[in-house]
Amino acid sequence: MQFFCKAGSLLLHSAHTNAKDLKESCSTCRGITDNFKKGFDKTTKKNFGGGNTAWEERALSKYETSEIRLVEILEGLCDSSNFECNHMVEEHEEELETWWFKRKTKHPDLFKWFCIDTIKVCCPKGTFGPDCNGCVGGSERPCHGNGACDGDGTRGGHGRCSCNQGYQGEFCLDCVDGHFNVFKNDTFSVCAECHASCKTCTGSTNQDCGECKPGWAKSEGGACNDVDECSKESPPCGEQQYCLNTDGSYSCQACDKACTGCKGAGPSNCLACAEGFKEDEGACTDINECEQPDEACPGEHRECVNIKGSHRCICSSKFEEKDGVCVQTEEPAASEESQEVLDSEPPEAAEQKYPEGHEDL
Incomplete structure (x- = not known):
């Protein structure tokens, strides 16, 4: 067996x-x-190019x-x-x-x-298989013009229809969900797309829906209207997000960096200002810590650099940080060869290169 x-x-x-x-x-x-x-x-x-006509x-x-x-x-x-x-x-x-x-x-x-x-x-167009049998719907209009006959024009295939978008069924005469028949008889069918709110429909408007898609609900008048998920008592988004309603759905968008909680886009829709920001004329704006009365970067040879929502402390030019303090950057010692060049130069040239106040190497 x-x-x-x-x-x-x-x-x-x-x-x-x-x-x-x-x-x-x-x-x-x-x-x-x-x-x-x-x-x-x-x-x-x-x-031939021979010249003899x-x-x-x-x-x-x-x-x-x-x-x-x-x-x-x-x-x-x-x-x-x-x-x-x-x-x-x-x-x-x-x-x-x-x-x-x-x-x-x-x-x-x-x-x-x-x-x-x-x-x-091969077979003539509209036929298939070893004996070139006619496709479903006939050789003139395979699949009633709404699909492709498997094996059409070849000696292979099974002759079944692969329907075009919007059509279904053995003969491609029926409409898929989200489409409706504009016209239909035993041999001819035209399907059109429903309104975006309809899962099933009999026409092209939101009044013609048999059933609404998720994210839509029927009104008292029978039309499918968008459900505003963002207006619910418990919004579907996180603390640092705001809800943006779209047709049939919604999306959660990140709050502005200036906000601690928000109700919309930008620093003017903050519920509260984040650390490093302050309220100014209805919007959360950056606090420039470098201009505050209290010194933001205490210590010698330190400079304050303001950044959005905060600041940075850096060492001044020609200084570097070591063990939490700014110390003068060590310059490399001059080589013997460069010292010989300096020693051989006339005093006037040396003064031009290294004016008064320059530290000798």
């Missing part, structure tokens, strides 16, 4: 693989016939249906790396030659003659 189960699985896998291969074979064949047409057009006006006319007439021209076209059908394409051309080169020499005049459509009727890897 176990053996048969495995064999069945292999057969199912093989059937799936074959169906996929059949679709790809049709795509490969279409690429070949498209490239054949490009090669045909490219070689139509081949220039009568000879060229005779030569071109022969070249037009010659094997030389066919070989040139065949050489350009596939990229060297495309195994499927090259394999198909090699396998069916004889059929291509037959079309070129014997069938081209009577059957000018190479794709139909070669891919559909001769090697049978």
Whole structure:
């Protein structure tokens, strides 16, 4: 029994693989016939450049249906790396030659003659499968014009419909939630989108909702209106956030840095001012600690730098902090070579370089 189960699985896998291969074979064949047409057009006006018009006319007439021209076209059908394409051309080169020499005049459509009727890897549009059966809804309007027929135009696929956005059902005649039928009969259906507030509807306005979407509620008049979650007694956001209502929903936004709690955006909507800020004409503004009567940065050689909501203490130029105090930065000792240069300079040059008050190195 176990053996048969495995064999069945292999057969199912093989059937799936074959169906996929059949679709790809049709795509490969279409690429070949498209490239054949490009090669045909490219070689139509081949220039011999001999200057002898009568000879060229005779030569071109022969070249037009010659094997030389066919070989040139065949050489350009596939990229060297495309195994499927090259394999198909090699396998069916004889059929291509037959079309070129014997069938081209009577059957000018190479794709139909070669891919559909001769090697049978494709089907006419609107049909699918080994026998080119009609798609759901008919070959003229597969899926009633509201979807795509699986395998359409190939010898693969199962023929079921993949409906376009807004449509559903076996025949793509029904509307999905959030859409309604503008028109519908047994073979034709047009769906349109409901109002943003409707989960189901019969028309395009918020008065036509059968059921409201989450975040919307029906009024006494029957319309679906937005629920303002931000106006509830217990707002849904955190202490350092404010609630922003949107259609059918809400979002929580961070309060301004100047605020401790807020009711909206910006420093003018603070419930209280954060540390380092003060209320000024209805808004929380930064306190400049560096300008306060009490010295913000006590100690020698220290400077105060104000930043939003706080301040920093830094050492003055040419000083650095060590063990909590600002000490003078140690300058590197002069090398013997630079000292020799100084000693060799005339006094006037030294005075220009190092004016009075300069500390010797």
